[in-house]
Amino acid sequence: MTLEIRPVVGRRDLNAFIKLPHRLYRNEVNWVAPLTLDLKRRLDRSHNPFFEHAEAEYFLARRQGRVVGRISAQIDRNFNEFQSNDWGMFGFFECEDDQEAAAALLGTAQAWLTERGRDRMVGPMDFTTNDECGVLIEGHERTPIILTPWSHLYYPRLIEGAGLDKAMDLLMWELYIGDREKVRPIIWRLASESQSKYGITCRPMRKSDLENEIGRFLEVYNAAWEKNWGFVPLTEAEIRQYAKELKPFLDENWAYIAEGRDGEVVGAALTVPDFNQALIHMKGRILPFGWIKFLRWRKKIDRIRVFALGVKPEYQHTGVAARFYEMHFEAAARTPQSGGEMGWILETNRSMNRGMEAMGGKIVRRYRLYGVDLPSTHPHPPPFPPAPAG
Numbered sequence: 001m002t003l004e005i006r007p008v009v010g011r012r013d014l015n016a017f018i019k020l021p022h023r024l025y026r027n028e029v030n031w032v033a034p035l036t037l038d039l040k041r042r043l044d045r046s047h048n049p050f051f052e053h054a055e056a057e058y059f060l061a062r063r064q065g066r067v068v069g070r071i072s073a074q075i076d077r078n079f080n081e082f083q084s085n086d087w088g089m090f091g092f093f094e095c096e097d098d099q100e101a102a103a104a105l106l107g108t109a110q111a112w113l114t115e116r117g118r119d120r121m122v123g124p125m126d127f128t129t130n131d132e133c134g135v136l137i138e139g140h141e142r143t144p145i146i147l148t149p150w151s152h153l154y155y156p157r158l159i160e161g162a163g164l165d166k167a168m169d170l171l172m173w174e175l176y177i178g179d180r181e182k183v184r185p186i187i188w189r190l191a192s193e194s195q196s197k198y199g200i201t202c203r204p205m206r207k208s209d210l211e212n213e214i215g216r217f218l219e220v221y222n223a224a225w226e227k228n229w230g231f232v233p234l235t236e237a238e239i240r241q242y243a244k245e246l247k248p249f250l251d252e253n254w255a256y257i258a259e260g261r262d263g264e265v266v267g268a269a270l271t272v273p274d275f276n277q278a279l280i281h282m283k284g285r286i287l288p289f290g291w292i293k294f295l296r297w298r299k300k301i302d303r304i305r306v307f308a309l310g311v312k313p314e315y316q317h318t319g320v321a322a323r324f325y326e327m328h329f330e331a332a333a334r335t336p337q338s339g340g341e342m343g344w345i346l347e348t349n350r351s352m353n354r355g356m357e358a359m360g361g362k363i364v365r366r367y368r369l370y371g372v373d374l375p376s377t378h379p380h381p382p383p384f385p386p387a388p389a390g
Contacts, residue, residue: 008058049237069095073109079232088113090123102158134367167371169347173361176339182360190319198318205255214243217268224310267311267320304340
């Protein structure tokens with residue numbers, strides 16, 4: 001049957017783009033549907049501050065009118081400037097087990113990026129490495145933890161069959177934090193020295209001052225991760241948006257700020273209870289009864305995700321990270337959550353991966369980002385158009 005790839009135009013196409021995964025994963029017990037309202041906001045060019053410095057196009061693949069796949073192609077000026085490259089990204093990739101459709105979707109994204117002067121395509125990223133990204137390679141037997149994707153076993157075959165190669169693997173470590181005896185003693189020694197030797201105080205984030213606290217966290221985030229492969233700093237507008245989105249999930253037991261003697265923010269850790277354990281029962285819907293299910297199941301959440309834990313480079317010798325690890329053990333003693341997952345962590349980040357091993361962790365999930373070089377057809381990229389409304 002004839003395959004057709006077209007951009008998303010209008011509300012009907014957008015709804016088809018959003019709803020496709022619900023059909024593709026309808027028989028997968030481990031898939032967690034994103035909240036439809038949240039996804040619509042993220043894709044909305046007039047709402048998401050990502051589009052203040054980026055552009056994107058969304059595409060649908062159809063056979064005889066039936067939607068069989070989707071993809072986005074995006075260019076982030078901030079990423080290109082920060083990383084000094086001309087990469088473009090693809091994201092939101094979902095597809096039936098259909099090699100022709102997958103190749104056509106990825107080829108369409110490549111062509112769109114090539115026309116705009118990009119020399120390499122990397123993904124999937126929804127929209128950057130600050131968002132959900134990667135194809136699940138290992139860990140399909142587990143329900144995904146919050147802010148991580150779950151994808152079909154056949155996706156690597158489809159993507160590699162379209163000519164893309166591995167660019168980077170992202171690791172998720174499982175860590176249960178009830179048994180201090182399994183932790184190497186040096187962790188506790190370093191934790192104690194952070195204040196006694198360096199005068200650094202680690203405290204819980206204050207939910208009553210959330211916007212400022214998230215600003216402090218992201219000050220560290222932008223500094224501590226700046227050398228990471230694929231990283232792009234968040235803007236002030238994106239920081240405000242993240243604060244709004246994270247507020248329902250923030251638990252003061254699990255989020256910390258480290259400050260020096262002069263009050264300078266030197267480190268931050270943001271861990272959130274795994275609300276996927278509640279969201280999986282909502283099927284992506286808040287109404288009419290999704291919120292009731294959420295309130296019922298949130299009381300049963302028993303694991304956490306360490307979303308990010310970082311220290312400014314000039315303070316990474318002071319034991320702040322070790323003190324954050326210790327605070328996680330203290331929180332586990334007073335909350336229903338006794339463990340969870342840490343990451344993602346780049347496979348090339350030896351210090352963080354060694355730290356997880358020292359804490360007694362084990363790798364339980366692996367995500368993969370893919371890349372392909374693009375032909376150079378434009379000596380200079382075309383002018384960057386303003387983001388369309390809607």
